[in-house]
Amino acid sequence: xxxxxxxxxxxxxxxxxxxxxxxxxxxxxxxxxxxxxxxxxxxxxxxxxxxxxxxxxxxxxxxxxxxxxxxxxxxxxxxxxxxxxxxxxxxxxxxxxxxxxxxxxxxxxxxxxxxxxxxxxxxxxxxxxxxxxxxxxxxxxxxxxxxxxxxxxxxxxxxxxxxxxxxxxxxxxxxxxxxxxxxxxxxxxxxxxxxxxxxxxxxxxxxxxxxxxxxxxxxxxxxxxxxxxxxxxxxxxxxxxxxxxxxxxxxxxxxxxxxxxxx
Amino acid sequence: xxxxxxxxxxxxxxxxxxxxxxxxxxxxxxxxxxxxxxxxxxxxxxxxxxxxxxxxxxxxxxxxxxxxxxxxxxxxxxxxxxxxxxxxxxxxxxxxxxxxxxxxxxxxxxxxxxxxxxxxxxxxxxxxxxxxxxxxxxxxxxxxxxxxxxxxxxxxxxxxxxxxxxxxxxxxxxxxxxxxxxxxxxxxxxxxxxxxxxxxxxxxxxxxxxxxxxxxxxxxxxxxxxxxxxxxxxxxxxxxxxxxxxxxxxxxxxxxxxxxxxxxxxxxxxxxxxxxxxxxxxxxxxxxxxxxxxxxxxxxxxxxxxxxxxxx
Numbered sequence: 333x334x335x336x337x338x339x340x341x342x343x344x345x346x347x348x349x350x351x352x353x354x355x356x357x358x359x360x361x362x363x364x365x366x367x368x369x370x371x372x373x374x375x376x377x378x379x380x381x382x383x384x385x386x387x388x389x390x391x392x393x394x395x396x397x398x399x400x401x402x403x404x405x406x407x408x409x410x411x412x413x414x415x416x417x418x419x420x421x422x423x424x425x426x427x428x429x430x431x432x433x434x435x436x437x438x439x440x441x442x443x444x445x446x447x448x449x450x451x452x453x454x455x456x457x458x459x460x461x462x463x464x465x466x467x468x469x470x471x472x473x474x475x476x477x478x479x480x481x482x483x484x485x486x487x488x489x490x491x492x493x494x495x496x497x498x499x500x501x502x503x504x505x506x507x508x509x510x511x512x513x514x515x516x517x518x519x520x521x522x523x524x525x526x527x528x529x530x531x532x533x534x535x536x537x538x539x540x541x542x543x544x545x546x547x548x549x550x551x552x553x554x555x556x557x558x559x560x561x562x563x564x565x566x567x568x569x570x571x572x573x574x575x576x577x578x579x580x581x582x583x584x585x586x587x588x589x590x591x592x593x594x595x
Numbered sequence: 596x597x598x599x600x601x602x603x604x605x606x607x608x609x610x611x612x613x614x615x616x617x618x619x620x621x622x623x624x625x626x627x628x629x630x631x632x633x634x635x636x637x638x639x640x641x642x643x644x645x646x647x648x649x650x651x652x653x654x655x656x657x658x659x660x661x662x663x664x665x666x667x668x669x670x671x672x673x674x675x676x677x678x679x680x681x682x683x684x685x686x687x688x689x690x691x692x693x694x695x696x697x698x699x700x701x702x703x704x705x706x707x708x709x710x711x712x713x714x715x716x717x718x719x720x721x722x723x724x725x726x727x728x729x730x731x732x733x734x735x736x737x738x739x740x741x742x743x744x745x746x747x748x749x750x751x752x753x754x755x756x757x758x759x760x761x762x763x764x765x766x767x768x769x770x771x772x773x774x775x776x777x778x779x780x781x782x783x784x785x786x787x788x789x790x791x792x793x794x795x796x797x798x799x800x801x802x803x804x805x806x807x808x809x810x811x812x813x814x815x816x817x818x819x820x821x822x823x824x825x826x827x828x829x830x831x832x833x834x835x836x837x838x839x840x841x842x843x844x845x846x847x848x849x850x851x852x853x854x855x856x857x858x859x860x861x862x863x864x865x866x867x868x869x870x871x872x873x874x875x876x877x878x879x880x881x882x883x884x885x886x887x888x889x890x891x892x893x894x895x896x897x898x899x900x901x902x903x904x905x906x907x
Contacts, residue, residue: 335709335710335711335712336709336710338709339706339707339709339710342702342705342706342709343695343698343706346697346698346702347695347697348697443693443694443695443696444690444691444693445693445694445695447656447661447689447690447693448692448693448694448707448750449707449710450659450660450661450677451659451661451682451685451687451689452682452707452710452711452750452753452754453679453682453683453710453711453712453754454679454710455677455678455679458679459710
């Protein structure tokens, strides 16, 4: 098992697609989770105050606007980093993990390398578990990178805003890392399952993305009051990923309609 | 069809590959391999011949445990097909060589070495053995078909295997590449290893194999040594003078069935084991014999005869 795991790590390390996904993931964290929200929160439009409003009302509205801006901005501060990054992991991170899982397994069918590997020494189970172990290592690295990038970005935001730097408790950080790994593992497992089912990378990624980006959104958008239908929705991956991420914030960053927001 | 079996055939303790009633069906209609009994002995180069679609690759895939037979059994080095203990002593190249396109040839072998549990130093050894060291740093996707084939053989040699299984190893090779491949296979045999090779290139098989099995529509129709195959027609070619006198004398010899002139030589239908008696009879009658040899049919002639004219 150990030797097969080392073989998988070598393939993982040398595969350009893995580095491309890593770069996309880091770019997402830096740009879409921090840079763009910061630019938006820092430039919220001034409240429209009627010209004939009394000065104390104008002042009150101004204060409320600044408080709202600061509340939004506080999401980006280091103390909220774990929960904030986790909300990103449950959305885009899951999609990337699905692609990674499909690539990990589907490519072996596409290139015909599975027979080359199996005609070496490892049995099917050993080869499979070694591959899953390597995939798990890659996902753990993804989560860790997201947290490191999030920490750096939040530090920069706090520095710019002149806010006090405080970090989440260690226990929350560790729980966040664990929750992130679980979320990515579940999405990657879907990619692995589809790639194994269809013996293909492209079809697995295509169907997986359709599920992640469209199907769940359609299902949650359907106004069907049926109780069984409502119950069935709790088993959807996106929904459960969101619930797990929300458990760190009490749902303050993402409403139950996070799914529609993501799609 | 009942397979023609070798006179020297039979149970052998030194059988490295043995199949019994091996059958592979796909659905109710397609029988890719049908009740196949195959045996590969230790130290020999066994050629597995058959027309396209005859079931060669399916058989090799079953032997390696890549697919399961519908019925029948197979043992490889005393182990069930695909068992890690057996695979540890088997090197294989099945179908086209398949490797990771984004990795170099060397890195592909490093990956395979890790799977096989062999020392990394073996990578450079096998690269040299297949003469691919100079291009080992190039990515696999940039390799020519011949280079891919060499890399496939290198991967098969990584474990320094007791049994080497090569499926069409000469595919895509230029004449020099084919000669190199023959040299590699001969080198492996000289080390006391066993080689099971499938090929549609009859000339290649003829030059390197000790024994061949012919498969047709999934059935083994013959399994013989090369000597048996070539000498099966049972005849002698004699260069003698005067030719007319030699023909008359030969026809009178009791062991000779028929004697006739063909291409300036006397072609005698007789058991080749009686060559000394035929020679003595001719010489005693005053005929000068300058050459006497067994009639050898080409493998292609034999193959076409066994397969009823189906080409490879």
